[in-house]
Amino acid sequence: MRIRLYGKQGHAHTVAFKNFLRMGEIPFEYIDVLKDETAKMHTKELYDGQVKVPTLFVDEKIYRVPSSDEFNKIMESLMLKG
Secondary structure (H helix, E strand, O other), X not given: OOEEEEXXXXXXXXXXXXXXXXXXXXXXXXXXXXXXXXXXXHHHHHOOOOOOOOEEEEOOEEEEOOOHHHHHHHHHHOOOOO
């Protein structure tokens, strides 16, 4: 399973999601959309020209701006615990 998280430094949900994944020792790739131009452009494609975070990618599935509750349900459905 490949997990990628687009976010930005200091963003509350980004920080919370990163902490959950790290505490659960779940391998993931974090990409700051303000520092990575490719990720920024990809985000704009996903959100009709806007930069929105967080965006969670699990294999080929894309979760756009999940709330904390939605994130927890995604992790539960994947049987991942932080």
